[in-house]
Amino acid sequence: MTLDLNTLIAILAMAAATVFTRVGGLVLIRYIEVDERRRTAIEAIPPAVLMAVIAPTAFAVGWAETLACAVTAIAARRLPMLASVVVGVTTVALLRAVGL
Structure with a gap:
């Protein structure tokens, strides 16, 4: 297996970004007073990113993925991010196992 120089540069650039x-x-947040409104907005970012990542798959593949996306969205409102991902993966695995 060989490693293309352009691929390596792209990976390093993405890591640096x-x-x-x-x-x-982390540096900029020191200069901002975080009131309740800003805290709520910051806490909404991880579930929004999760939905942006899984939504294209949910509507392009099948019913199991669509239902698992809905379950994950509901879980993301209450559970920590890792737990929400585990719920989503488990849901899609179970739905695929039953043939949906």
């Missing part, structure tokens, strides 16, 4: 985005957020 991820690190700079996270570090930049």
Whole structure:
């Protein structure tokens, strides 16, 4: 297996962008007073990103994925992110196992 130089550069650039985005957020949040309205908006980001990631699959594949997306969306409103992902994966696995 060979590694293409362009692929390596792209991977390193994406890693750097991820690190700079996270570090930049931590640095900038020090200068912002987080009131209740902002806290609510910040807490809404992870479920929104999760839905943006799984929604295209939910509507392009089949009923099992669509139902699992709905269950995951409901779980994401109450559970931590990792637990929501586990609920979604488990739901789609069970629905596929029963032939839906």
